[in-house]
Amino acid sequence: MSPALEATGLGVRHRRTWALRDCSLSVPAGRVAALVGPNGAGKTTLMHTAVGLLRPARGSVRVTGEAAFVAQDKPLYDGFTVAEMLAFGRRMNRHWDGAAAVARLDRLGIPLTRKAGRLSGGQQAQVAVTLALARRPDLLVLDEPLANLDPLARHDVMRSVMAEVAGRELTVLLSSHVVADLEDTCDWLVVLNGGRLQVSGDIEELLDGHLVLTGPDGASAAGTRVVAASRTGRQVSMLVKGPPPADPRWRARRPGLAELVMGYLRSPGSAALPHLTEVGA
Numbered sequence: 001m002s003p004a005l006e007a008t009g010l011g012v013r014h015r016r017t018w019a020l021r022d023c024s025l026s027v028p029a030g031r032v033a034a035l036v037g038p039n040g041a042g043k044t045t046l047m048h049t050a051v052g053l054l055r056p057a058r059g060s061v062r063v064t065g066e067a068a069f070v071a072q073d074k075p076l077y078d079g080f081t082v083a084e085m086l087a088f089g090r091r092m093n094r095h096w097d098g099a100a101a102v103a104r105l106d107r108l109g110i111p112l113t114r115k116a117g118r119l120s121g122g123q124q125a126q127v128a129v130t131l132a133l134a135r136r137p138d139l140l141v142l143d144e145p146l147a148n149l150d151p152l153a154r155h156d157v158m159r160s161v162m163a164e165v166a167g168r169e170l171t172v173l174l175s176s177h178v179v180a181d182l183e184d185t186c187d188w189l190v191v192l193n194g195g196r197l198q199v200s201g202d203i204e205e206l207l208d209g210h211l212v213l214t215g216p217d218g219a220s221a222a223g224t225r226v227v228a229a230s231r232t233g234r235q236v237s238m239l240v241k242g243p244p245p246a247d248p249r250w251r252a253r254r255p256g257l258a259e260l261v262m263g264y265l266r267s268p269g270s271a272a273l274p275h276l277t278e279v280g281a
């Protein structure tokens with residue numbers, strides 16, 4: 001099956017600044033992919049390029065089928081009611097599933113007569129996602145859909161996106177700064193750092209392929225690939241890729257998603273890119 005999203009040697013520039021360099025990644029169809037990275041990493045640039053809002057300076061990015069995009073600032077028209085925005089969407093889009101959108105908003109308890117400016121932040125996010133889904137996309141691209149939402153609203157938005165993925169052929173790419181929000185819902189991870197791709201892969205496989213080691217200062221880590229290391233007093237803690245080292249003084253355990261992400265973000269020179277050129281390695 002062709003990947004839902006594929007970038008090959010992708011380089012994108014904003015005037016003279018390279019926002020993305022040499023990014024090669026592919027997200028299989030049907031996945032919920034988390035796109036994470038610090039401010040300025042290039043997440044929005046990657047999303048804009050994927051949906052055709054920006055043109056690559058180098059390489060290419062390809063989406064299989066149709067993509068729908070929800071921008072960071074959830075562009076709803078404050079003075080319009082939800083029903084008016086649905087009517088507008090119907091006029092602007094050839095493939096428009098208005099019935100599914102109305103049913104979705106009904107399930108979420110969002111009144112069609114309410115003006116967008118009078119909806120809560122969580123409701124606005126849900127309406128923006130609903131309008132994007134009504135276009136029946138193959139790929140749904142969400143730029144920080146959870147920003148500024150309280151934990152309950154964040155959970156509700158993620159749960160409702162998951163329900164859509166379960167019910168149809170849909171791939172989701174969503175960016176977030178809060179890794180904990182992504183833990184139960186995403187099954188693919190893309191990490192960008194300073195415009196470079198650091199990680200792209202299946203989350204379970206990535207977690208299985210890494211270890212957190214703790215041991216005394218001076219224990220030998222020979223034979224492992226250290227992603228990141230930190231020291232507390234005489235204790236050393238490391239995120240490593242591959243099998244544990246032979247030195248029996250290390251205690252080893254599987255990392256959590258947040259530990260894996262933080263380990264890579266702390267070490268921009270490390271990369272975990274199976275089947276691809278290792279950037280910065």
Ligand SMILES: Nc1ncnc2c1ncn2[C@@H]1O[C@H](COP(=O)(O)OP(=O)(O)OP(=O)(O)O)[C@@H](O)[C@H]1O
Binds near residue numbers: 014
């Ligand atoms: N319109 C623009 N003009 C010039 N430079 C830009 C423009 N948009 C983004 N950049 C630069 O490109 C780089 C990547 O920005 P981008 O917005 O893609 O990052 P991001 O990972 O989405 O960041 P954030 O988490 O802060 O939203 C940054 O260095 C940024 O300053």
